Amino acid sequence: MIYEKILRPILFKTTDPESIHHTASFILKYSPVLPLIAPLLQPKDEPVKLWDLTFRNRLGLAAGFDKEATLIKAFYRLGFGHTEVGTITRHAQPGNPKPRVFRCPSEQGLVNRMGFPNSGADVIAERLTRLRLVWGKPDYPIGVNIGKSKVTELHEAANDYLYSFEKLHAVGDYFVVNVSSPNTPGLRNLQSVESLRPILSALQAANDKLGSKPLLLKIAPDLALDDIAAILSLITELKLHGIVATNTTIDHSAITLKETGGLSGVPVRKKSTDIIHFIAKETGGKLPIIGVGGVFTHDDFLEKIDAGASLVQLYTGFIYRGPFTAKRVLNR
Numbered sequence: 185m186i187y188e189k190i191l192r193p194i195l196f197k198t199t200d201p202e203s204i205h206h207t208a209s210f211i212l213k214y215s216p217v218l219p220l221i222a223p224l225l226q227p228k229d230e231p232v233k234l235w236d237l238t239f240r241n242r243l244g245l246a247a248g249f250d251k252e253a254t255l256i257k258a259f260y261r262l263g264f265g266h267t268e269v270g271t272i273t274r275h276a277q278p279g280n281p282k283p284r285v286f287r288c289p290s291e292q293g294l295v296n297r298m299g300f301p302n303s304g305a306d307v308i309a310e311r312l313t314r315l316r317l318v319w320g321k322p323d324y325p326i327g328v329n330i331g332k333s334k335v336t337e338l339h340e341a342a343n344d345y346l347y348s349f350e351k352l353h354a355v356g357d358y359f360v361v362n363v364s365s366p367n368t369p370g371l372r373n374l375q376s377v378e379s380l381r382p383i384l385s386a387l388q389a390a391n392d393k394l395g396s397k398p399l400l401l402k403i404a405p406d407l408a409l410d411d412i413a414a415i416l417s418l419i420t421e422l423k424l425h426g427i428v429a430t431n432t433t434i435d436h437s438a439i440t441l442k443e444t445g446g447l448s449g450v451p452v453r454k455k456s457t458d459i460i461h462f463i464a465k466e467t468g469g470k471l472p473i474i475g476v477g478g479v480f481t482h483d484d485f486l487e488k489i490d491a492g493a494s495l496v497q498l499y500t501g502f503i504y505r506g507p508f509t510a511k512r513v514l515n516r
């Protein structure tokens with residue numbers, strides 16, 4: 185309440201969203217207060233087992249918030265059940281010019297065109313290796329979301345993904361292939377089955393060699409159902425372990441803000457739930473789904489679970505609801 189009634193209005197009025205993000209990340213990482221108040225932020229444990237991993241609850245932090253894998257302990261303390269770090273690319277890159285994140289408070293959304301700023305797979309693999317040495321939390325899986333570097337041509341995408349996957353394989357618990365961000369030119373064209381096949385086959389071959397870990401695909405909410413059905417057949421054929429539905433949408437019809445980029449938050453909620461429902465029906469409930477898009481409340485969380493999600497993630501809900509988000513989303 186303090187966050188929503190006092191802190192958020194001040195933050196939303198005064199500062200650009202990305203600057204707040206960096207300040208908040210710094211506080212989350214270094215403030216001595218978070219470990220002290222962590223016990224107050226904990227939802228009740230309801231452990232689930234999926235792909236031989238134990239999650240202490242079903243709610244995770246969606247990709248994009250912890251791009252650099254520096255906030256894993258912080259989100260553990262905030263009560264989440266897993267973090268998906270990234271998107272990480274083979275090559276370090278600065279992302280798109282700023283400003284590149286915008287709020288639409290009346291619709292409870294965000295528009296971003298970040299373009300995967302990150303330090304690259306080599307640096308982040310080392311960082312995660314160091315974390316793993318000192319912080320063993322078997323009930324807090326770390327998902328690793330990988331994307332294509334901007335400098336890599338689309339026809340070279342498979343090798344680019346493969347490099348990051350092999351580099352990070354030892355330090356992630358599950359992996360997500362991101363072909364669905366609207367902010368890397370041409371990336372979403374990789375969602376066609378002909379483009380996806382060489383990428384996913386190469387990753388699965390490497391996965392078999394390295395010791396199989398859960399490999400998932402993250403899709404956009406703007407795909408036609410026929411295209412999703414074709415992707416699901418490929419996922420089944422290649423024995424991928426699940427799907428993340430969904431990324432941000434390029435459909436801005438629900439907002440008045442005029443900025444290009446992917447829209448998240450409440451405006452994407454229904455679209456994402458409908459897609460989760462479709463996937464669950466098409467696959468007879470057999471393919472694990474991570475449901476993400478517009479989760480702000482416990483009811484939104486249940487909506488995703490009822491639609492067929494095994495795990496749920498959020499990003500924008502945390503910006504709007506603050507440090508107690510996990511507890512409030514998980515506890516009625």
Ligand SMILES: Cc1cc2nc3c(=O)[nH]c(=O)nc-3n(C[C@H](O)[C@H](O)[C@H](O)COP(=O)(O)O)c2cc1C
Pocket residue numbers: 246247248249251270271285294296298300329362365402430431432447448449450452476477478479497498499500501
């Ligand atoms: C500022 C911002 C950056 C994001 N960056 C990424 C990213 O790097 N990789 C990714 O797969 N998804 C990214 N996303 C998408 C989220 O992971 C999520 O799929 C989407 O925002 C819908 O969930 P939400 O409504 O809870 O935010 C980003 C979202 C936002 C708002």
